[in-house]
Amino acid sequence: MKQAPALSASGFGSAWFALCVAFALHILDESTTGFLAVYNPTVTILRSRWSWFPMPTVEFRNWLVALIVACGLLFCLTPVAARGMRGLRPLAWFYALLMFLNGLGHTLFTILGHTVASVRFPRPAPGFYSSPLLLAASLWMMVRLRRTARRDFQLPTGD
Numbered sequence: 001m002k003q004a005p006a007l008s009a010s011g012f013g014s015a016w017f018a019l020c021v022a023f024a025l026h027i028l029d030e031s032t033t034g035f036l037a038v039y040n041p042t043v044t045i046l047r048s049r050w051s052w053f054p055m056p057t058v059e060f061r062n063w064l065v066a067l068i069v070a071c072g073l074l075f076c077l078t079p080v081a082a083r084g085m086r087g088l089r090p091l092a093w094f095y096a097l098l099m100f101l102n103g104l105g106h107t108l109f110t111i112l113g114h115t116v117a118s119v120r121f122p123r124p125a126p127g128f129y130s131s132p133l134l135l136a137a138s139l140w141m142m143v144r145l146r147r148t149a150r151r152d153f154q155l156p157t158g159d
Helices: 013-032 035-049 060-076 078-082 086-112 131-147
Strands: none
Touching: 013 060, 013 078, 013 086, 013 131, 078 086, 086 131
16 A cells, blocks of 8 residues: 655645744734734725725724634644645645735835834834744745645555
């Protein structure tokens, strides 16, 4: 009987798990450094400029609960990522790209000292401390997704 390939060779579970940990730490970082005091005024200004701007303003409790639930669900998908399931790959790319852009945004706003001209904050920007983790983990995920892209993940057959 053939053995299934090692999880680390066939999947992207370790990178997925690392990105989930980075995301969880980022939630903690944002929630303890006043992220919504920057986010909500920024969204309000952008929506007044562009009525189509899709981001909502949020209350702390609802925002935190939604992020914790999302992060928890993503953690639950780690075994699926470890098996390298094809159906999870589009979500994995989206997750990695979103977290990469999130990390870049916090870094950029730290450099600028503001989001929009009228929303300024003392540096670093809220959520900045965990941004390097988001960047590193999302890059690792993208590398793993590219390295495992050409592999054919088939269930082992009984010989």
